[in-house]
Amino acid sequence: MFFNKTLFVGVQKIRLKSVDSTNSYALNLLSKNNPSEGTVVIAANQTEGKGQMGSQWLVEPDKNATFSVILYPRFLQPSQHFLLNTCLSLAISDALLQKGLPNLSIKWPNDIYLNDKKLGGMLIQNTVNSSSIVSTVAGFGININQEKFPEVLPNATSMAIETGKQWDLDELLDGFFAAIEARYLHLRQKGGKDFLEEYHSRMFGYGEARRFSDPAGRQFNGLVAGVSPTGKLLLDKVEGRVAYDFKEVIWL
Secondary structure, three states: OOOOOOOOOOOOEEEEOOEOOHHHHHHHHHHHOOOOOOOEEEEOOEOOEEOHHHOEEOOOOOOOEEEEEEEOOOOOOHHHHHHHHHHHHHHHHHHHHOOOOOOEEEEOOOEEEEOOEEEEEEEEEEEEOOOOEEEEEEEEEEOOOOOOOOOOOOOEOOHHHHHOOOOOHHHHHHHHHHHHHHHHHHHHHHOOOOHHHHHHHOEOOOOOEEEEEOOOOOEEEEEEEEEOOOOOEEEEEOOEEEEEOHHHOEEO
16 A cells, blocks of 8 residues: 655645646746756646647646656666656556556556546656656646546546546545655666566556557557557557557557
8 A cells, every 4th residue: 555655756746726737837847947856746727738749638627636747767768768657657557556446557658548448648758868867747637526528538537437436636646646656766776677567467458459540540450469668569460560659550
């Protein structure tokens, strides 16, 4: 079980009533000074929340967990960026699994799914130099108590919808911070060698035949064979195993 007291993640909190994006706010903060590692920016309302590849993350005010965490993973090389992705994906799923949520999975590259519906996602923005990841802003949006979603989000769900009850946002945030810290310390101290195997054990569609398309709209079938250490989706197709980067394949 996770304890809500942490050493650094969430010790420094910046709470905002409304902001365009917690990631944008955190990145601006980084550009001006050196906030302590683990500083979190929490917003009751995000007006321009960002998702992967520029998509918009739409939320209802005061209903969801929308926050960003500032980290300094200088112990990682730029080529190890996906280790950070697996670390944080596992952390969020750890915290949610502690709440007894059924059928929870991680959908490559950055979504959290519950009962085959999108519960949330994350956006990781790294600053790197030639030898290390200098700083990271990891933004999270988890649907908690919102019960209605716009028609443009037909596959969205929330903890309230799936469980039939309302949840304490502050308690959940404390759980997320503790889980992030635990996984991050493991990564820093032990290298996270087991993370990819754990990621596969929780991966949406792992070992299943799924339908995909390329950016040009050409559809194809592929058996989800996992993710490479560099973060590419591995699909077994008629012609063999193919590795796809974030922008090269779309789930259908």
